[in-house]
Amino acid sequence: MTLIRHTLYMTLRHLRELWRQPWFVAVTLVQPVIWLLLFGALFKRVIEIPGFHSHSYIAFLAPGVVVMTAMFNAAWSGMALIEDINRGVTARFLVSPVRREALIAGRILKEGVVVVIQSLIIVALALVDGAAFPGGAGGVAVLFVVSAMLGAMFGALSNGFALIMRQEEALIGATQFILLPLTFLSTTFLAANIMPRWIAHVADFNPVNWAVVAGRSAVSSSADWGLIAARAGFLVALLALSVAFATRAFRSYQRSV
Amino acid sequence: MEYAIEADGLVKSYPKGVTALDGLSFAVAPGRVFALLGPNGAGKSTAVKILTTLAKPDGGRAFVGRLDVVSNPDGVRRRIGVVAQGSAVDIQATGRENLRLQGQIHGIRGRAIEDRAQELLERFGLAEAADRIARGYSGGMQRRLDIAMALVHDPAVLFLDEPTTGLDPEVRADMWAEISRLAAERGKTVLLTTHYLEEADQLAERIAIVDRGQVVAEGTPEGLKRELRGDAIHVDLEREYNGTVSRALADLASIRDVTVDGRSLRARADDGGRAVPLVLGALESAGVEVSSVRVARPSLDDVYLKYTGRTFDAAEAEATR
Numbered sequence: 386m387t388l389i390r391h392t393l394y395m396t397l398r399h400l401r402e403l404w405r406q407p408w409f410v411a412v413t414l415v416q417p418v419i420w421l422l423l424f425g426a427l428f429k430r431v432i433e434i435p436g437f438h439s440h441s442y443i444a445f446l447a448p449g450v451v452v453m454t455a456m457f458n459a460a461w462s463g464m465a466l467i468e469d470i471n472r473g474v475t476a477r478f479l480v481s482p483v484r485r486e487a488l489i490a491g492r493i494l495k496e497g498v499v500v501v502i503q504s505l506i507i508v509a510l511a512l513v514d515g516a517a518f519p520g521g522a523g524g525v526a527v528l529f530v531v532s533a534m535l536g537a538m539f540g541a542l543s544n545g546f547a548l549i550m551r552q553e554e555a556l557i558g559a560t561q562f563i564l565l566p567l568t569f570l571s572t573t574f575l576a577a578n579i580m581p582r583w584i585a586h587v588a589d590f591n592p593v594n595w596a597v598v599a600g601r602s603a604v605s606s607s608a609d610w611g612l613i614a615a616r617a618g619f620l621v622a623l624l625a626l627s628v629a630f631a632t633r634a635f636r637s638y639q640r641s642v
Numbered sequence: 643m644e645y646a647i648e649a650d651g652l653v654k655s656y657p658k659g660v661t662a663l664d665g666l667s668f669a670v671a672p673g674r675v676f677a678l679l680g681p682n683g684a685g686k687s688t689a690v691k692i693l694t695t696l697a698k699p700d701g702g703r704a705f706v707g708r709l710d711v712v713s714n715p716d717g718v719r720r721r722i723g724v725v726a727q728g729s730a731v732d733i734q735a736t737g738r739e740n741l742r743l744q745g746q747i748h749g750i751r752g753r754a755i756e757d758r759a760q761e762l763l764e765r766f767g768l769a770e771a772a773d774r775i776a777r778g779y780s781g782g783m784q785r786r787l788d789i790a791m792a793l794v795h796d797p798a799v800l801f802l803d804e805p806t807t808g809l810d811p812e813v814r815a816d817m818w819a820e821i822s823r824l825a826a827e828r829g830k831t832v833l834l835t836t837h838y839l840e841e842a843d844q845l846a847e848r849i850a851i852v853d854r855g856q857v858v859a860e861g862t863p864e865g866l867k868r869e870l871r872g873d874a875i876h877v878d879l880e881r882e883y884n885g886t887v888s889r890a891l892a893d894l895a896s897i898r899d900v901t902v903d904g905r906s907l908r909a910r911a912d913d914g915g916r917a918v919p920l921v922l923g924a925l926e927s928a929g930v931e932v933s934s935v936r937v938a939r940p941s942l943d944d945v946y947l948k949y950t951g952r953t954f955d956a957a958e959a960e961a962t963r
Contacts, residue, residue: 390746391747394743394746394747398732398735398739398743401735401739402734402735405734405775469732472729472730472731472732472733473726473728473729473730474730474731474732476696476726476730477724477726477730477744477791478747479695479696480694480695480696480719480722480724481719481744481747481748482716482719482720482747482748482749483747639696639697639698640697640698642691642696642697
């Protein structure tokens with residue numbers, strides 16, 4: 386009970402910050418909108434490549450962009466934690482009875498809310514741009530859930546590394562180093578069967594691809610629920626490990642003070 | 643004797659071989675204001691971090707209200723209020739929101755936390771600014787909010803780590819009044835760290851002088867000063883003379899504890915008024931030029947000098963180098 390209550394307090398704190406600067410959500414949408422609309426237009430005809438098996442590139446791309454946006458935003462979650470550390474707020478919480486898990490979970494849940502808002506906007510834009518999602522509202526909801534889980538995982542990792550590195554520059558470097566390669570080593574932009582074989586192989590072990598594959602299947606006309614459940618299961622396991630890592634990282638921070 | 647705070651042989655070193663605490667021990671009786679006095683880098687803040695469960699000691703033991711800070715950190719956290727060095731206000735939230743969250747994580751909810759927040763906001767002169775974002779608060783207001791947050795759950799033991807560092811002299815005087823009031827009214831135990839001699843002198847009932855991670859002297863401000871018999875003589879020299887000054891004064895029987903630090907000469911005498919002409923005469927015949935001379939009752943600065951062999955200013959300069 387205490388854990389749930391503390392998590393709620395921390396989530397409300399972060400959502401309040403978000404509420405006071407809603408333009409932040411708008412700004413972080415610029416990049417995915419560029420991906421969706423520009424890439425969508427630029428690569429419109431890749432579906433004609435034999436083996437791509439898709440009727441509309443924008444409908445193929447949209448679930449990938451939803452997942453990407455979740456990851457790209459959540460991966461910066463640790464930046465706000467570093468600001469809290471620098472301002473002494475984290476130390477103040479650590480000498481109070483607040484549960485450590487709540488300090489991480491509150492940030493992750495806030496990221497989850499942002500992911501859902503942004504995903505709704507991206508899906509709406511894709512629909513306006515002519516995409517269709519035969520999986521319906523249920524399928525789109527599943528897409529949001531797997532995206533949010535991937536986002537939460539990256540959010541937890543980002544917070545864990547923030548506690549270990551405690552330097553904005555170091556965290557920015559590490560994050561940038563990871564995000565784009567993970568995106569390009571997935572089926573976000575291209576179908577697996579027209580990729581170089583080694584990339585398709587690597588993608589099988591890439592959590593970003595798990596979310597893309599599961600989400601894309603869910604919104605398609607023939608959802609493969611076995612595949613979706615397996616990929617979602619992997620994501621849940623990784624999420625649990627990431628949260629455990631982030632919570633333990635408070636010890637690293639406390640050793641440094 | 644039951645102590646509210648007890649540190650017993652605390653040892654702590656940081657990576658790169660910096661020893662912050664080297665067997666620090668002291669004990670604070672309940673309801674007292676106790677000051678750890680020392681220059682920056684003496685180990686005061688490290689001691690507070692260990693006592694408030696933020697850091698772990700490498701050796702030694704510490705207790706707050708008989709609870710071990712290492713084996714029962716959650717018990718300790720419920721009983722203490724902490725004002726850290728530097729503000730810990732969430733500047734993206736209002737004063738009221740800061741207080742409300744701090745109360746909630748201490749288990750105060752609903753109507754009770756709203757009333758408590760309002761009470762503290764009024765008491766600390768923040769009622770008008772209560773619903774403004776704390777980013778716009780002055781340094782003094784943020785500091786008052788820090789103290790209000792530390793008090794939200796009415797803790798039995800309050801830690802104040804350099805509470806007035808960086809504040810204007812005027813704001814500092816207000817803060818001193820508030821801290822004195824706090825200790826007197828509520829019967830709280832207060833542990834204060836400071837590198838302002840006058841702050842310790844003014845606020846604390848007992849003082850421990852900390853130097854290089856150890857307590858080198860402990861007592862009441864009056865008691866510590868009383869140990870230094872007689873008056874302090876401070877002479878400022880025109881320039882540095884190295885050994886000449888000490889040699890010139892070596893034969894004067896009426897002064898003792900002579901220390902020369904650059905252009906500053908200090909000595910003690912039972913009767914400062916009589917000793918001064920003799921000192922000046924001796925210096926003049928040695929060719930030492932004097933720019934000013936003062937006779938003073940012993941200060942904590944003199945106490946610090948006696949126990950550490952350094953002036954407080956020299957120790958500060960060394961720490962910041």
